[in-house]
Amino acid sequence: MINRNKSSLLNIILILIAICGSICLPAPAFSQSNIGIEFKDKGRIVNTLSLSDIAIVAPAVSLKIFEIHEKKEHIYKAYSAKALFDKTFGKDWEKAGEIVFISMDGYQASIPVTKFLSHDAYFAFAHDDGSPFTMTNVLQNNEVVQLGPLYLIWDNIKSKILLEDGASDMPYQVKSIELTEFATRFPNLAPPATASAEVQRGFLHFRKYCMACHMINGEGGNKAPELNYPTSVIEYIKPEYLTRWIENPSSIRYNTLMPGLAQEIPNRAKVTKEIVAYLLAMSTTKRSPKRQDIR
Ligand code: HEC
Missing domain, CATH: 1.10.760.10 (Cytochrome c-like domain)
Structure with missing residues (x-):
């Protein structure tokens, strides 16, 4: 008798937790298009832009790349990285040494500015076909990952050098972009x-x-x-x-x-x-x- 009462009480608590879990927990932050992406210059925030702010300052294009994470071609909707850097940092970004991209999952790509000057990078914000902005990462045990708010991609189809680089300079879930110098930052x-x-x-x-x-x-x-x-x-x-x-x-x-x-x-x-x-x-x-x- 006592046991049964205990277990029904437990059931009620579990049901309450389940209901609360679906109602009270916030939706993942990266599903919101108004999340602020931070632009920093040597640790100082110089701009915080939402995706809708970025849409105003940089024109969107459709770009076909070789998607290294999936080992096949794919088309994204994206903004030119150079255009976005010009608008947010000013032309002087070209004189910095390194750009560090911090992702929501803890990934932190540090890429030399020279790579951005010699190749064309883009920030993808959607699939061209409008499907949910996720990907099955073949390199990561086929894990399904969120790509937003921004995903750094390269115009790599005709570039042997970019294809040889692998996926390490393609951070997704980018929430912070920082101009810096490698030796002082790390x-x-x-x-x-x-x-x-x-x-x-x-x-x-x-x-x-x-x-x-x-x-x-x-x-x-x-x-x-x-x-x-x-x-x-x-x-x-x-x-x-x-x-x-x-x-x-x-x-x-x-x-x-x-x-x-x-x-x-x-x-x-x-x-x-x-x-x-x-x-x-x-x-x-x-x-x-x-x-x-x-x-
Ligand atoms: C995309 C992310 C990623 C990259 C890039 C990466 N690793 Fe790892 N690494 C992991 C994860 C996740 C684990 C833990 C894996 C596990 O325990 O199954 C790990 C584990 C390890 C371990 C074992 C550590 C321990 O104590 O168990 C070593 C050593 C290691 N990595 C070295 C490297 C080296 C060297 C490189 C560059 C060539 C590298 N990793 C690149 C994600 C990464």
Whole structure:
């Protein structure tokens, strides 16, 4: 008797929680077109624009790209990145060193300004056919991901260089865009100045292919584990497994969300070796993360 009363009370509580869950919880922020996208210059906010504000300052185009996340061609509705940067930062954005894109899921792509000067980038805000703005990410164990509010894409169909870059410079869910200098924004990621040329090359690869998801000494993306502090992956993963993990993580962990180093990258084995050399150098260059870096 007592038991039955208890279980019916429990049922009522569960029903109340379920009703409240569907009524009280806010809809995901990225489904709202009025969310403010922050434009920063060296940490200072210079503009906050909603998608409707952006529609007024930049003309929309339909652009067909090779969608690297899905391994097929796809058409997006998008705004020219150069036009948007001109309007929000002024022409001087071209003199900055780096642009950092922060995504809602913790991804943090850091892309050299020179790439934007030599290739055409766009911010996609919708599929051309009007379907919901999501994608099945083949590189991420077929996870269905939201793309909005903005998704950085490249006019890559005719560009071998862009196709070889893989998907790392294609952040989706972009909510903040910041002009900065790499060395001052991420001082703890750099290997010692005395490090070998191999380590320095590994550092450049790490910046391009890894730091959007991972931190080193508290700096980088927040989508995956910190790799160096307080204990480096060099210290707890056997060398042959570390190499295998970078190139083919799902051969080690079933259903892992980490994509392997892109197949398209030229000299992939050498790139992996240089990344491991960088991680080895950083394992003896631990710097305590500053609190504000952990987001
Ligand atoms: C798109 C995001 C993403 C990128 C890019 C990425 N990783 Fe990962 N990585 C992950 C995720 C997620 C995990 C956790 C996976 C799991 O536990 O299944 C992970 C795990 C790891 C681990 C294991 C850490 C541990 O303690 O278990 C190592 C080592 C690693 N990544 C290295 C790298 C390196 C080196 C690169 C660049 C070549 C890289 N990752 C690029 C998302 C990423």
